[in-house]
Amino acid sequence: MRIKKGDTVEVISGKDKGKRGEILKVIPKKDRVIVEGVNIVHRHVSPTQDMPQGGIIENEAAIHASNVQLVCPRCDEKTRAGVEYLEDGKKVRKCKKCDEDIDK
Numbered sequence: 795m796r797i798k799k800g801d802t803v804e805v806i807s808g809k810d811k812g813k814r815g816e817i818l819k820v821i822p823k824k825d826r827v828i829v830e831g832v833n834i835v836h837r838h839v840s841p842t843q844d845m846p847q848g849g850i851i852e853n854e855a856a857i858h859a860s861n862v863q864l865v866c867p868r869c870d871e872k873t874r875a876g877v878e879y880l881e882d883g884k885k886v887r888k889c890k891k892c893d894e895d896i897d898k
């Protein structure tokens with residue numbers, strides 16, 4: 795996967811198509827990501843000491859990584875990241891549209 799926590803992505807399919815948000819969590823084993831504000835599920839919780847009435851908690855559920863596309867922080871376009879290696883062996887991700895370093 796070429797996206798990681800903190801990246802901004804746009805949803806490209808499903809009910810949240812077109813929404814943008816920051817990656818809150820990556821689950822590499824399942825190829826899934828949790829994106830801020832995307833795929834919200836409501837969970838009913840029983841009353842607790844903190845919440846004597848019980849209530850509904852809103853939570854982002856994971857979506858498949860193939861349903862999102864990286865948004866370049868430089869040119870603000872949906873893009874793909876290309877990986878390049880620097881002379882010292884360090885890996886950098888570059889935007890295929892504007893050729894800028896995504897992680898700068």
Ligand SMILES: [Zn+2]
Nearest residue numbers: 866869889892
């Ligand atoms: Zn770009």
